[in-house]
Amino acid sequence: MCNCGKENSKYFEPFETVLSEFKGEEPDLIPILQRLQDAYGYLPEDIIRRLSERTGIFISRILGVATFYSQFKLKPSGKHTIKVCFGTACHVIGAETIAEAICDELGIALGETTEDGEFTLESVACLGCCSLAPVITIDDEAYGRLTPTKVREVIRNFKKEAQAV
Amino acid sequence: MKLMIGLGSCGIASGGLKVKDTFSAMAKENPDINLILSETGCMGMCYKEPMIELIDDDGLGTVYGGVTPEIAKEIFEKHIIGGAPVEEYVVMKRDGSGPEAGFITQQQRIVLSRCGRINPESLDEAMAMGAYKGLEKAIKTMTPAEVVEEVLASGLKGRGGAGFPTGLKWKFAAAPVSDQKYIICNADEGDPGAFMDRSILEGDPHSVIEGLVIGGYAIGATEGYIYARAEYPIAIKRLEIAIKRAEERGFLGDNILGSDFSFHLHIKQGAGAFVCGEETALIASIEGQRGMPRMRPPYPANKGLFAKPSNINNVETLANIGWIILNGAEKFASIGTEKSKGTKVFALAGKIKNGGLVEIPIGASVKDVVFDIGGGTSSGKPFKAVQMGGPSGGCIPANLVDTVIDYDTLAATGAIMGSGGMIVMDEDNCMVDIARYFLNFTQSESCGKCTFCKIGTKRMLEILERITKGQGEQGDIEKLELLADQIKRNALCGLGQTAPNPVLTTLRYFRHEYEAHIRDKKCPAHQCKPLIIYEIDPEKCIGCTVCAKKCPVDAISGSLKSPHVIDQPKCIKCGTCLSACKFGAISVD
Ligand SMILES: Cc1cc2nc3c(=O)[nH]c(=O)nc-3n(C[C@H](O)[C@H](O)[C@H](O)COP(=O)(O)O)c2cc1C
Ligand code: SF4
Ligand code: SF4
Ligand code: FES
Ligand code: FES
Numbered sequence: 001m002c003n004c005g006k007e008n009s010k011y012f013e014p015f016e017t018v019l020s021e022f023k024g025e026e027p028d029l030i031p032i033l034q035r036l037q038d039a040y041g042y043l044p045e046d047i048i049r050r051l052s053e054r055t056g057i058f059i060s061r062i063l064g065v066a067t068f069y070s071q072f073k074l075k076p077s078g079k080h081t082i083k084v085c086f087g088t089a090c091h092v093i094g095a096e097t098i099a100e101a102i103c104d105e106l107g108i109a110l111g112e113t114t115e116d117g118e119f120t121l122e123s124v125a126c127l128g129c130c131s132l133a134p135v136i137t138i139d140d141e142a143y144g145r146l147t148p149t150k151v152r153e154v155i156r157n158f159k160k161e162a163q164a165v
Numbered sequence: 166m167k168l169m170i171g172l173g174s175c176g177i178a179s180g181g182l183k184v185k186d187t188f189s190a191m192a193k194e195n196p197d198i199n200l201i202l203s204e205t206g207c208m209g210m211c212y213k214e215p216m217i218e219l220i221d222d223d224g225l226g227t228v229y230g231g232v233t234p235e236i237a238k239e240i241f242e243k244h245i246i247g248g249a250p251v252e253e254y255v256v257m258k259r260d261g262s263g264p265e266a267g268f269i270t271q272q273q274r275i276v277l278s279r280c281g282r283i284n285p286e287s288l289d290e291a292m293a294m295g296a297y298k299g300l301e302k303a304i305k306t307m308t309p310a311e312v313v314e315e316v317l318a319s320g321l322k323g324r325g326g327a328g329f330p331t332g333l334k335w336k337f338a339a340a341p342v343s344d345q346k347y348i349i350c351n352a353d354e355g356d357p358g359a360f361m362d363r364s365i366l367e368g369d370p371h372s373v374i375e376g377l378v379i380g381g382y383a384i385g386a387t388e389g390y391i392y393a394r395a396e397y398p399i400a401i402k403r404l405e406i407a408i409k410r411a412e413e414r415g416f417l418g419d420n421i422l423g424s425d426f427s428f429h430l431h432i433k434q435g436a437g438a439f440v441c442g443e444e445t446a447l448i449a450s451i452e453g454q455r456g457m458p459r460m461r462p463p464y465p466a467n468k469g470l471f472a473k474p475s476n477i478n479n480v481e482t483l484a485n486i487g488w489i490i491l492n493g494a495e496k497f498a499s500i501g502t503e504k505s506k507g508t509k510v511f512a513l514a515g516k517i518k519n520g521g522l523v524e525i526p527i528g529a530s531v532k533d534v535v536f537d538i539g540g541g542t543s544s545g546k547p548f549k550a551v552q553m554g555g556p557s558g559g560c561i562p563a564n565l566v567d568t569v570i571d572y573d574t575l576a577a578t579g580a581i582m583g584s585g586g587m588i589v590m591d592e593d594n595c596m597v598d599i600a601r602y603f604l605n606f607t608q609s610e611s612c613g614k615c616t617f618c619k620i621g622t623k624r625m626l627e628i629l630e631r632i633t634k635g636q637g638e639q640g641d642i643e644k645l646e647l648l649a650d651q652i653k654r655n656a657l658c659g660l661g662q663t664a665p666n667p668v669l670t671t672l673r674y675f676r677h678e679y680e681a682h683i684r685d686k687k688c689p690a691h692q693c694k695p696l697i698i699y700e701i702d703p704e705k706c707i708g709c710t711v712c713a714k715k716c717p718v719d720a721i722s723g724s725l726k727s728p729h730v731i732d733q734p735k736c737i738k739c740g741t742c743l744s745a746c747k748f749g750a751i752s753v754d
Pocket of ligand 5: 171173174175176206207208209210211212214364521522
């Protein structure tokens with residue numbers, strides 16, 4: 001058991017809410033994990049442990065599922081998430097050069113989070129607006145028809161606006 | 166007047182919501198104007214987003230494209246208040262006139278007949294255009310066996326990729342006697358760069374629900390699942406609403422339309438795994454397990470979800486069903502070629518001028534789609550190839566552009582009909598790079614269950630990576646072919662069995678490009694960065710300094726009015742200088 005002192009805090013409240021909506025059987029596992037990730041931003045270790053205790057599903061099974069599907073995160077993300085589309089349409093119009101420009105601008109590689117915890121950079125396969133290729137999203141807002149120069153501007157502007165708020 | 170705002174995913178991504186806000190605000194400011202403000206899904210012309218359609222009181226629709234909030238204001242003032250269309254922004258009118266009307270008039274829309282024409286959240290609008298009439302006919306006038314026969318006679322083949330006759334599949338699933346059966350809609354749409362199924366679900370969810378209920382009736386299933394890709398939140402939301410509306414109206418739930426047939430429908434969200442589009446993996450995923458395929462037989466028709474007889478169909482397949490039942494198998498079979506019936510929806514993207522959603526009768530040619538409807542390449546550069554069928558498919562080169570689109574003819578080229586992704590490429594696209602791209606995708610999506618797929622694709626990828634880095638060796642092509650053959654023959658599921666296809670078709674039609682990379686260490690399309698070099702011709706350079714200012718890594722130096730030079734180790738080969746120089750002084754080789 002962890003002894004981080006969260007036991008009596010409100011930390012587990014969202015967990016209880018999510019769990020109360022399901023029977024807690026194995027076919028519910030993926031939806032439960034999806035809801036937990038919505039609530040916590042990722043799947044914290046203590047939440048996974050508690051889920052196993054309460055449902056009787058082995059931790060190995062839960063982790064097996066959580067690591068199989070790319071949607072699940074076992075580490076917290078930055079405050080803002082940038083997703084670079086690597087779908088085919090975006091690839092043929094230069095997704096790679098867009099990604100390189102972003103990596104250079106933020107000083108991180110794909111899959112990493114900036115040191116200040118502001119940005120996490122992810123790659124995705126098709127954001128579903130291929131006619132705007134190449135596309136990225138920042139916190140689910142899409143930016144399309146990008147060039148390396150444009151995407152640098154988009155990120156600089158976003159940083160400025162985020163600071164102003 | 167009625168105003169419909171295109172709010173499919175790409176409409177929203179291009180700023181459709183801001184346009185909607187502008188119109189709502191203006192409608193509030195002008196309360197005496199009689200205007201119904203509504204929304205719709207993908208109208209098909211994604212390249213013209215944000216789009217709106219204004220329907221006059223006499224029923225004529227005017228479609229506007231590239232609408233910004235400013236243009237919205239102008240349209241409101243001149244067309245909605247003033248009654249005169251702002252021709253400048255008109256894309257087409259529903260009477261078939263307008264500059265872009267050909268994009269729609271050259272299509273034949275069955276599956277997409279309501280897509281972009283109705284508010285997807287309104288059951289009444291869907292019903293006014295025929296939704297659930299097929300269901301009513303099936304339940305009230307046909308036996309389940311007659312429904313199966315009708316679908317069989319229509320010649321409809323699965324639109325999810327494999328092209329298996331739908332009627333036959335239903336016959337297999339109808340045969341076993343069981344206390345419980347399931348019908349599942351595969352809405353996992355994994356091909357990266359394809360958006361047909363998303364657009365159907367976002368634009369006309371009732372067409373898919375109707376297909377599922379009819380299918381359930383035909384095979385004797387009382388429970389259905391829609392397995393939807395997690396990245397499709399708008400589609401999922403509209404499906405949820407559509408299911409509720411259909412339940413309220415008695416098209417879903419207990420005793421459908423007063424009959425003794427009951428059918429309940431659930432949505433399951435995927436969690437980001439391409440392999441879950443495979444039938445047995447999809448079933449495992451609904452059951453809450455890792456989505457790994459298993460050996461067949463037993464086939465899902467005998468032992469599927471929760472070990473009960475199950476039937477899985479693709480979104481577009483199901484969206485055809487209501488039409489077939491309502492209009493009859495014969496009418497459906499009159500469209501298409503001898504062996505492939507009906508229409509097919511394609512998502513046209515990549516370097517294409519008019520990218521969007523296209524539905525054509527099977528039997529049209531690649532040229533009809535890419536040139537007549539798609540308008541050719543967006544860059545204006547020569548068309549090189551079109552990729553069909555995504556990671557399982559292949560490339561059709563420019564010289565085969567007259568190829569007829571049907572299952573057999575396409576298969577003969579090495580490509581496949583696939584689920585409908587069509588990615589257009591021009592001469593700047595490197596075919597070795599495309600092969601590497603797809604292999605990288607399948608390799609990272611391999612579930613890891615079988616050795617040939619897991620390790621074989623990795624070895625192929627390593628070779629392709631070497632080739633694109635200029636480290637290709639004699640014999641690499643033969644190694645690729647050997648591995649491809651072994652993987653195709655020994656992988657357990659369709660993912661592995663088809664993973665080598667993008668490599669094999671590019672080898673078939675663009676072998677010289679592989680050879681140029683390996684032997685001459687050159688990338689003829691100038692795309693593989695380690696193989697290209699940018700240079701300034703001192704004779705042509707007038708020293709305008711533009712390139713030096715634009716270079717993102719300051720790799721170019723030189724003083725005003727004297728020839729500039731590129732510091733090669735610093736150059737990241739982004740190509741910015743090449744497009745910046747107005748004097749043609751920069752070249753790439
Ligand atoms: C790796 C893999 C991915 C697949 N992805 C999809 C998909 O995203 N959507 C789909 O409808 N079919 C997909 N399929 C095909 C399905 O397994 C299945 O054949 C199809 O859903 C059956 O429906 P249909 O007969 O109506 O085409 C995929 C197959 C494989 C092997
Ligand atoms: S072929 Fe690949 S994806 Fe399919 S079961 Fe084997 S390892 Fe898994
Ligand atoms: S942009 Fe062209 S002409 Fe101007 S300095 Fe660069 S190479 Fe010379
Ligand atoms: S390929 Fe990038 S949005 Fe579809
Ligand atoms: S999604 Fe907007 S027209 Fe296709």
